[in-house]
Amino acid sequence: GQNIDQPTEMTxxxxxxxxxxxxxxxxxxxxxxxxxxxxxxxxxxxxxxxxDGLEEKGRFSSFLSxxxxxxxxxxxxxxxxxxxxxxxxxxxxxxxMLTFGGGTRLMVKP
Amino acid sequence: xxGVTQSPxxxxxxxxQQVTLRCSPKSGHDTVSWYxxxxxxxxxxxxxxxxxxxxxxxxxxxxxxxxxxxxxxxELNVNALLLxxxxxxxxxxxxGTGFKKAFFGQGTRLTVV
Numbered sequence: 001g002q003n004i005d006q007p008t009e010m011t012x013x014x015x016x017x018x019x020x021x022x023x024x025x026x027x028x029x030x031x032x033x034x035x036x037x038x039x040x041x042x043x044x045x046x047x048x049x050x051x052d053g054l055e056e057k058g059r060f061s062s063f064l065s066x067x068x069x070x071x072x073x074x075x076x077x078x079x080x081x082x083x084x085x086x087x088x089x090x091x092x093x094x095x096x097m098l099t100f101g102g103g104t105r106l107m108v109k110p
Numbered sequence: 111x112x113g114v115t116q117s118p119x120x121x122x123x124x125x126x127q128q129v130t131l132r133c134s135p136k137s138g139h140d141t142v143s144w145y146x147x148x149x150x151x152x153x154x155x156x157x158x159x160x161x162x163x164x165x166x167x168x169x170x171x172x173x174x175x176x177x178x179x180x181x182x183x184x185e186l187n188v189n190a191l192l193l194x195x196x197x198x199x200x201x202x203x204x205x206g207t208g209f210k211k212a213f214f215g216q217g218t219r220l221t222v223v
Contacts, residue, residue, distance in 0.1 A: 004152075033211075042114075042200065042214040043153070087152055097143065097166050098202075098212070100152030 002026045004101035006088050011107045012078055020073045020104045022088035030091040033098065034062050034073045037085045046073065046086075075106075083108045114139075114203050114215035122221045123191050131186040131218045135203030141165075142184040143212065144176060145200040153200055159184050160206075188220075196222045 004024045012018040024032070031050040035043035049055055049064035049071060061074040075082055085103040092099060115134045123129050135142050141160045145153035155168035159178035178184045182203075188195055198219050202212040 035214075042216045045211050045213070048211060089152075097155040097158060097168060098145075098153075099155065100145075102150075102152045 002090065002092055002099040004088055004090055004099055006086075006101040006104045008102065009105045009107070011109060012075075014078055014080060014108055014110050016078050017074065017076050018078060018106065020075075020086050020088075020106065022071045022073070022101055024069050024071070024088070024090050024101075026069075026090050026092040026099065028092045029066060032062075032064055032071050033089040033091070034060075034071075035087040035089065037087055037103070039084075043087055078108050080108050080110070082106065114201055114213050116199075116201050116215035116218050118218060119216065120219045120221075122223060125191055125193060125222055127191050128187065128189045129191060129220060131188075131199050131201075131220070132183065133186070133201030133203075133215060134183045135201075136213050139203035139205050139213070140182050141204045141206060142178060142182065143202045143204070144184070144186045145202065146170075147198040147200055147217070149197070156186070191222045193222050196220060 006022045034046040036046050037043040047062035054063045059076045064071045085105050087103045088101040089098040114136050117132045143158040144156040147153040156170050158166040162178045173189045175187045198217040200217045201215040204212045
């Protein structure tokens with residue numbers, strides 16, 4: 001089976017840095033995705049990791065360790081608009097489907 | 111370039127009824143996946159369509175069925191609706207069956223009363 005865990009809620013201050021962790025146990029591994037989802041809206045793609053290491057894209061970075069079944073999403077210089085749910089998703093052996101974690105609801109405070 | 115479009119955006123149905131949701135994939139995409147997202151939870155995979163066939167299915171009962179048309183658009187049908195079917199139904203499109211970045215539609219909010 002597949003299991004993906006991430007914290008339910010996090011709070012951070014505008015301008016700060018926040019790290020959202022994700023651990024996974026899957027049957028096979030074809031990549032890990034992070035999506036951002038504002039309330040009532042569609043998930044939007046943030047990052048994709050298939051090899052170990054850090055992928056940086058502007059204020060957002062994502063890290064993967066396949067041996068540890070671990071990933072994190074790092075958000076720098078937080079802005080109020082970053083308040084959203086962040087979804088960790090893994091593509092396993094069944095190649096085409098994504099298994100999502102429950103999402104981490106991030107609240108950015110002034 | 112239109113992204114993934116879903117219709118309707120909101121829907122209210124009564125227990126026991128049937129519902130059909132529709133999805134048009136992003137231009138150039140040929141694969142459509144459907145997800146169910148209950149309030150406060152992550153999306154759960156229902157099934158995926160490619161070349162008008164169901165290629166992959168998640169852990170959902172046969173009450174959930176689908177179809178893909180030659181123009182790659184897709185429908186999700188749910189029969190004998192239960193209160194627990196109330197959720198946001200998301201459609202995601204991609205190119206080919208090997209996994210690539212998927213683009214999500216805005217979803218259809220289904221409420222069963």
